[in-house]
Amino acid sequence: MDNVNLQNHRRKRKEVYQKLPDFWADLQDSYYALLDHYPLTENEVDEIHTITEQIGKIYDKTARLMRQLPDDIFYMLGYSKEIVPFLRYKTIESEGIIRRIDLVRTVDGWKHYECNSDTPTFIMETHHVNGYITDYFNLKNPNAESEMKLSNVISHVVNKSIKGLDKPIIVFTAHGDHEEDWKTAKYIQSLYNGKSQLIALEDLQIIENDGLYTPKGERIHILYRQTYPIEHLELDQSSDGTKIGLALLELVKDGKLIIFNPLSAFLLQSKAVQALIWNLHIEESDVFTEEEHDVIRKHFLPTFLEPDFFIENNLPYVEKPAFGREGDSIKIVNGENRQQSKQNNYHDQVMVFQQYSPLPMRKVMTPDGMLDLHVLIGSFLIKEEYGAIGVRAGNIITGNESCFLPVGIVEEKN
Incomplete structure (x- = not known):
């Protein structure tokens, strides 16, 4: 691309996104x-929606099982x-309000990387901003109905939780000095149809x-802390x-405060939960139905708490921390070839070992x-139903330097 066309692209990009002053x-x-x-x-959109809901059901069933497990198992999971x-x-009746299921398209179909069930980001980009960009390109927006669905769910869950209170105080919060977190919280607050406040943590x-x-x-x-893990x-x-x-969690436990996403969303946040699911699958556990085992076989990647399986079978794998974020402390091991993220802040956590499936x-x-x-697909689960879809584009390890790439619907190729 010559310099004139590149400068023209930069100018157009600036013009388009300047129309969204509350976006980063x-x-x-x-x-x-x-x-x-x-x-x-x-x-493809329909397929992603279906797979997202199927994977969500696997996690929901696993959460019900996990509540019956002894403490030692939780320690093993990190x-x-x-x-x-x-x-x-x-x-609340659901395990979470907003969760994000990460998917990658492979030669063997869609594979599930991980689930961010507690504090998923990428919400405003997919549910709101995406539509502006599809309009610019004159494409159909696959997320056209998702923002209204998200607004209805947030309003329903919050209003149900404050039922019976005379003058409920509802606060949406994030770190005030973190632009992305603060504007995400502000956006989530805008979707609630009642009276609320936006206050820095x-x-x-x-x-x-x-x-x-x-x-x-x-x-x-009510404290809505969408971005604070x-x-x-x-x-x-x-x-x-x-x-x-x-002390804050004690208030929740004692019924003196309600937080969203709820504590139950954190139950599934550890990436080691995928190792639990995979172990139940290979043991043919009757926890899951035949149909659910089929979903796991098709879409989950083999995941363990030790790398032995991959080493013994000479298979490439990814090592990642149970509660890692933004691609931090991740290693890709492919024979003698090893790659790892620049940051290593979570090296002391329980590590999870997952079959490597390149982006x-x-x-x-x-x-x-x-x-x-x-490119990595992020597909949202709003309670138990699909939400918006988005793409993060970046390096071989998807980190905080990855970009937001909008998605648009195109015609099937003959």
Whole structure:
């Protein structure tokens, strides 16, 4: 691409995304949202939706089983002793409100990489922004109905939880100095059809065994913390050493506060849950029906808590931390060839070993010109039903430097 056309692309991209001032088209002085699209046919969209719901049912059934397991199993799956006492509490009928199922297209069909059930990001991009870009390219938006579905579910769950309260205080929160998290929380708040407040996490005040309060001294009934992980919350301490994160979870346990996603969503957050599911599958456990075993066989990748299976069979595999995020602390082992992420912040966690299934590559238009990027599909589960679809495009390990690539529906090829 010559310099004139590249400059023209950069100008158009800037013009399009400037129409969305509450969106982070650029992050940390680098481009994030691309002015290009990933093509999907109607049949492919339907297939992704179906697989997403099928995988969701596998996780939901596994959650019901996990609540009956002894504490030692939770420790094996990477959960800390501090957090295990809270894992069996279920406050709403669903295991989560918003979950993201990551999928990759392979020669053997769609394979499931992992599930972010507690604090999935990529929500505004897929449910809201995608439609602006498909309009620009004059394509059909596969996510056209997803935003309304998400809004209805959020409003239903919150309103059901505050039923009977006279003047409920509902707060949406995130770190105020983190642009992506803050604007995600602001977007989620905009989908709720009732009265609420948007308050930075650092401005909330907790009183042990009493409640969580706004800066004005109002007691909070609902806390929606879409981007703040439970595994970070449990480590939070005040300046005097008080474990405020665990104190907050005690409020939830004692019924003095409701948080969303609920605690039950964290039950499935560990990537080691996939090792549990795979183990039940290869043992032909009657926990799953024949149809569910078929879903696992078709779409789940062999996953273990030790690499022995892959080493013995000379198979490439991925090593990743149970609670890793943004591609941090991941290793790809393919014989003598080893690749790993730049960050290694989660090296002390329980590690999960999963069969390596390489991400497909696609030529994508970026502000740096046409690049060959690896693409990963993120498909949302809203309660038990499918939500929006999106693509992250980037390196061989999908990290926080990956870009948002909108998706659009194209005609089937004859």
